[in-house]
Every structure is written in structure tokens, then in C-alpha cells.
Amino acid sequence: MKTIIEPFKIKMVEQLRFTTRSERERLLEAASYNPFLLHSDDVLIDLLTDSGTTAMSAKQWSALMDGDEAYAGSRSYYRFEEVVRDITGFKHIIPTHQGRAAEKILFSLVGGPGRIIPNNTHFDTTRANIEVSGAQAIDLPNALGLVPEMVADFKGNMDTELLEELILGEGPGRIPVIMLTVTNNTGGGQPVSMANIRAVSEIAHAYGIPFFLDACRFAENAMFIKLREPGYESVPVKSIVQEMFSYADGCTMSAKKDGLVNTGGWLAMNDDTLAMQARNVLIVTEGFTTYGGLARRDLEAIARGLEEVLDESYLAYRLRSVQYLGDALELGGVPIVRPTGGHAVYLDAKRFVPHIPPEEYPGQAIVCALYLHAGIRTVEIGSVMFGKYDAAGRLVPASMELVRLAIPRRVYTQSHIDYIAEAVTEVYNDRAMLSGLSIAYEAPVLRHFTAQFEPIGVLHSAASGR
């Protein structure tokens, strides 16, 4: 395969801070073995998230200077609206400070007790906003999506048979909206095919139910369609994106991902009444309709970012660089979710540390070991994030135990990625000595952000340390 190079050069750099193994032991203990509680200065390579961690382009930084900071009717809003409408085609575009603010507004209007909202797989904040409204969040991933080692083109697809069963079983009146998350973050960053988007849309509309995309990584999803779905090989990504949105009645969006910015998002829809209600909530909770909790200059950066993200040389590099890390790990025998997704490589903790049971959080054990060993920060996407308790207080584990290595956009170079691959492989070679953790403190919702852990045994030996 020919080398695909970073389609940019670097104009400004940020210094990294190296720590020693003994420093990291102290720092991780002080953070209660939860890397969310580490100071980022103490992290060498930060793979916690691809959200809001993008390096903006020189053109985006200069667009910031051109922001029109008017409270109402800002020129920057109209530029943002024009770009978002061009891509999505939606009638109403409501800016928000990030994705979950759009979710909060949507579900406070359409959620509520007795309601059910299906998705291929809900992201944690989406699920939380639905549940906080009193509604039920249901995941309907296709069966392939739940088998990490299985290679398939569109493991993010929703199971449309299960969707129809749910609608018939519960009655369409209980389902205010059907969602589809592109790419399917929680399911391994796997893409959804155009055929599946179309099929879910057709089912939703046959029962009179609105269909919304959770569009955070729409451009990465579209590039996968171009590369994998017959008939799209020579269709420009922008047209693929427009087709994806054409099947939906609205979307929630975190621009912190494929908007290529550090903050921002939107809620968009075609329904006039819902839009009016949403704008009223927005004014109370986020800000006026032409800025929604953002500095107006942020809207300029999003508008520019949305143009840059559709550059196919960027998207080819993006998907290829994630795959490069996956390939290197597979070469070292490390079990990962296959094929690699758009924004992250996911380690399969069940196969990585089969001796650690779900009750001892195998993913969190790997997360801690990677930090101790190499200063790399990652996140558990398994029973810490999605575990529940049954009536007897026993853990009901998540269906998969994953560790996500999210790759910030345009931030790390190939040698950073080589370092990550080496370090993860070294921890994998030490896997027999890893042990699990117990939870000492947890919040009632979204516990993974603030949970405090206690190691059950040795988390990782310093003997093989860097």
C-alpha cells in the first residue's frame, strides 16, 4: 500500500511533558485510578477523546478574528447557518454550545415518562439525557456489531427487524423519534451504510415517526460509504453527506468532532412547531437563537471546519491513520475491534485480560496500565461506563468491554502513533500480571466521569517500564 501522508504541515507546536514511572504512580493514585481526574499536563499522549481536541487550521484561526460578536443577527451565525444548511438541507438550524445541549433540548421536548427512543447504540450523554427526561433509551445494534473480532463493512448498522418489532410491540405512539448515530461511537466507531440509513428512515416514516441522525462523525461515516458501499465509489463525499441527511427529519450534532473545532454543536430539524419550541428552550438555557451559548467567532470556525472536513484527502488520511494504529496493534497480537473505526481504535478487554471478570472492570485495568506504563490516557467503554445494577445490587455488565484509543484530529504525527502501538503491545505482553479494580465511589448518572477506584492487586509492574 502506498503511504498516505498528513495533508497539512505544522505551523505551531505545543510542548509535551514527560513524566517518570514513579511520578505516574503517584499521580494515578491521587486521581483515584480514574484518568478523567488527571491533569492533562501529566499526560504524554492524550487519547481520552477525539472531541474538542482538534487542531484548527490557520484558516479557522483567522476566521475567528473575523467573528461578528453581535448578540442578535450576527453575520457569523448566517455564515454558519448557510454552511450547515448546504450540507444537511434542514430548515431550522439552532446552534448550541455542544452536542449534549442539543440532546437536552430535543429530549426535554419529545422525551418523558412512557416514551421510548431507539438508536443503533446511544452514546452515553444521549442515553443520559433521554433517561433524565424519564424516557427509555433502547439500543438496536445489528448482531455483527457486537462481535469485536468479526470483520464487516458496516458494523454500525441498526437491526431493522428489531426496530420493526419494537414499533409493533410498543406502538408507534410511544416512540417520538428514531435515532441513528453515525458513526456508531459506542459500538466501536463503526460506520452505518447508506442502505441502512435509508431503511431506518423508511420504517420510521411508514409509522409516522420522525427520524434524526446523531451526526457527530458524519464525514468519517460518508468516507466509509465511499470506500465500501457499492455504487458510491465515485460519488463526491459532499454528495454522500447530503444524501445521508436527506433521509432524516433532523439531527443533533457535536461540532467538536467532524466540525473540526474545540467547541460547538447544533440541533436541526424541518418541523416548524418543534423548532419554535426548541428555540424557546434555547433562549432560556443556552442563549439567543443566533449564537446558542457560543461566541459568534466559534460559529465562523465551525463553518470553515465543515468545509475542511469534506476534503477527501483529509478523510482518506484520517481513516488510514486510525487503521495504521490498528494494523500495528494486530501485528503485535493485540485484540482490537475489527475493522478499525473512523476516530478510534478499540481494544477488546475481554480478550486482552480474560482473567479479569467484568465485576473487576477489565477495561479500566488496561486504561490504568497504559497510563502507568507510557503516560497514555485512554477511556474505558464497558461496564464502568454502561454497567447497571440489578435489584439485588449485582452488576449487570455491558455487552462489550472496550478501551477506546481516540485519535484527536490533526494533532499527532506518525511517530506518536508508533509510540502508542509499541507501548500498548508491551502492556499486552505483560497482560498476565494485570489485575482489576473495585469502585469506591460513583455518581448516580454518568458515573465514569467521576468514579473513584481501588486496585484489587498489582495494576502493572514497573519492571517492564518506560
Ligand code: F0G
Ligand atoms: N453523540 C455522540 C455519538 C458522541 O460521541 C458525543 C460525544 C455526543 C453525542 C455528545 O457531544 O460532547 O459535544 O456534548 N462524544 C465525546 C466522546 C464526548 O468522547 O466520544 P458533546
